[in-house]
Amino acid sequence: MKAAYINHYGKLEQIQFGEQSKPIIQNDEVLVKVHAVSINPLDLRMVEGEFKAILPVQFPFILGNDLAGVIVEVGSEVHNFKVGDEVFAKTDEQGCFAEYTVLQSTSVALKPSNLSMTQTAALPLVALTAWQALVEVAQLKRGQKILIHAGSGGVGSIAIQLARHLGAYVATTTSAKNADWVKDLGADIVLDYKTTNFAEVLSDYDVVFDTQGGKTLERSLQVLKPNSTVVSIAGPPDKNMAQAIGANWIMSKIIPLLSLSIRAKAKKRGVHYHFLFMQPSGEQLSRIAELVEKQEIIPVLDRVYNFTEFSQTIQHVDDGHTKGKVVVNII
Numbered sequence: 001m002k003a004a005y006i007n008h009y010g011k012l013e014q015i016q017f018g019e020q021s022k023p024i025i026q027n028d029e030v031l032v033k034v035h036a037v038s039i040n041p042l043d044l045r046m047v048e049g050e051f052k053a054i055l056p057v058q059f060p061f062i063l064g065n066d067l068a069g070v071i072v073e074v075g076s077e078v079h080n081f082k083v084g085d086e087v088f089a090k091t092d093e094q095g096c097f098a099e100y101t102v103l104q105s106t107s108v109a110l111k112p113s114n115l116s117m118t119q120t121a122a123l124p125l126v127a128l129t130a131w132q133a134l135v136e137v138a139q140l141k142r143g144q145k146i147l148i149h150a151g152s153g154g155v156g157s158i159a160i161q162l163a164r165h166l167g168a169y170v171a172t173t174t175s176a177k178n179a180d181w182v183k184d185l186g187a188d189i190v191l192d193y194k195t196t197n198f199a200e201v202l203s204d205y206d207v208v209f210d211t212q213g214g215k216t217l218e219r220s221l222q223v224l225k226p227n228s229t230v231v232s233i234a235g236p237p238d239k240n241m242a243q244a245i246g247a248n249w250i251m252s253k254i255i256p257l258l259s260l261s262i263r264a265k266a267k268k269r270g271v272h273y274h275f276l277f278m279q280p281s282g283e284q285l286s287r288i289a290e291l292v293e294k295q296e297i298i299p300v301l302d303r304v305y306n307f308t309e310f311s312q313t314i315q316h317v318d319d320g321h322t323k324g325k326v327v328v329n330i331i
Helices: 041-047 124-137 154-165 176-185 214-223 239-244 249-268 282-293 307-319
Strands: 002-006 016-019 029-039 066-074 086-090 100-104 108-110 145-148 169-174 189-192 205-210 224-232 272-275 301-306 325-329
Touching: 029 086, 029 307, 041 307, 066 100, 066 124, 086 124, 086 282, 108 282, 124 154, 124 205, 124 224, 124 282, 145 154, 154 169, 154 176, 169 176, 176 189, 205 214, 214 224, 214 249, 239 249, 239 272, 249 272, 301 307, 307 325
Parallel strands: 145 169, 145 205, 169 189, 205 224, 224 272, 301 325
Antiparallel strands: 002 016, 029 066, 029 100, 029 325, 066 086, 086 108
């Protein structure tokens, strides 16, 4: 089968496009013929080996984290799906930038009936990230105030819609050219990150969803009231990541040390810091699909490419400043 893969960590130019073996399923897995995938900044960071110390892979490694497709084979222990089902998912260990991929049945959900495969492929990673940050970790409630950074990005655009659905008051940061657009998604207040210091404007927030890390994360602590929560997908990892990846004893002690400084600063302000390492979940995707079918959440597509244009696709994502998600049609 055709696939996009790497033989070792390195630069984006070293991504290979060629033949790889068609995967074989286990009893609790499904084989999916991939119709469309989306490209995430995470994929680029995997190529560069940013996570190699804590998430080692076997080479050749097929890239890709979320997809939409059709089940073509089911394992003997799988009873909730059948051949022909149209599904979407966040991958497990096997990447999805290929004609076929293998998934745990628990990671898969039926795709929203009102979306195409191309639209659906834009959802799994970002929607699960937003769900787990806002619903699972922050437990965002109606009437609370949340600041979502980078509201025009893939994660931010879904998080705004989810927060609106949950009944929260939503502030977000983005560029001025995207202000009206993110307001249409559900943001109540939009701050131009180029001209406005959000920490000088906002106060007494219940939740911050950080997608930027660094100084943005540190300044975010200033807008939170005591006993509130900052959930980050870009800051330093804490014990939550160690638990999520099943780290060995040594790594379970080392990983939390990386966030010692930001956790100390958060504690000083009476704020809870939580690093989110998103996990695949078919059950959560099913709930997200229900919201999509009710048009509470809509996928946001920046550009759509064909598989033969994979190099251009990667370069476009690497350039940054995408508006929503970049999708590649495999078929």
